[in-house]
Amino acid sequence: MKNSFQKLNRSFYTRDVLAVAKDLLGKIVVKKDGSKFISGKIVEVEAYDGSVDQAAHTFLGVTKRNKIMFGEGGFLYVYFTYGNHYCCNVVTGKEGSGTAVLIRAVEPISGIDLMIKNRFGRSLLNEKEKFNLTSGPGKVCKAFAITMDHYGIDLTGNEIYFLDSPKIKIKDIVAAKRIGIIKSVDLPWRFYIKDNPYVSKK
DNA sequence: ATCAAGATTACCT
């Protein structure tokens, strides 16, 4: 297919956060790790929009932590939470929008040995662990070894980037309420690929 | 300076 497996450019990210969230499903996230690559297909995301969404980190305005979310789309927003976990987000929209898409789950494609090492510190993997490898936002960051060092990375660069792939059909996308939040709980801004075993929760 | 909450996960019953 003509546009398959080309790096997504700036104009993909500077659109509305909900459009980007849905379009990110099925795309390939790639992280260059020295001479090796870790990659996976995005199967679950959530949209956050500080202008209307009380659950968004940007709802109360600019802070040191959320600064990057108020910039132009196509950069990585990473935050640390619950004393243990990093979560990574794709900043979207025009400058000042304060919007981003949380990457909640991916299906491993390459560098799986590295993911296993990063997640479990060993090489063994049973059938249960296989689907537990990247089925949650904290798990994805751990598997990809994404930390605050990657805060603000330009996604059109060569360290972390996304590859295009055929669009997921509307009938294969499920919209649901977001997970793990207390405010604005009724917004159906969680999107995932129907019947994919790597989705964090049905 | 102090404090509560958090876009989670792993492990328990």
Next chain:
DNA sequence: GGTAATCTTGATA
């Protein structure tokens, strides 16, 4: 299905 672990951020004083 319930909860402890763990620490940074952001709000309040």
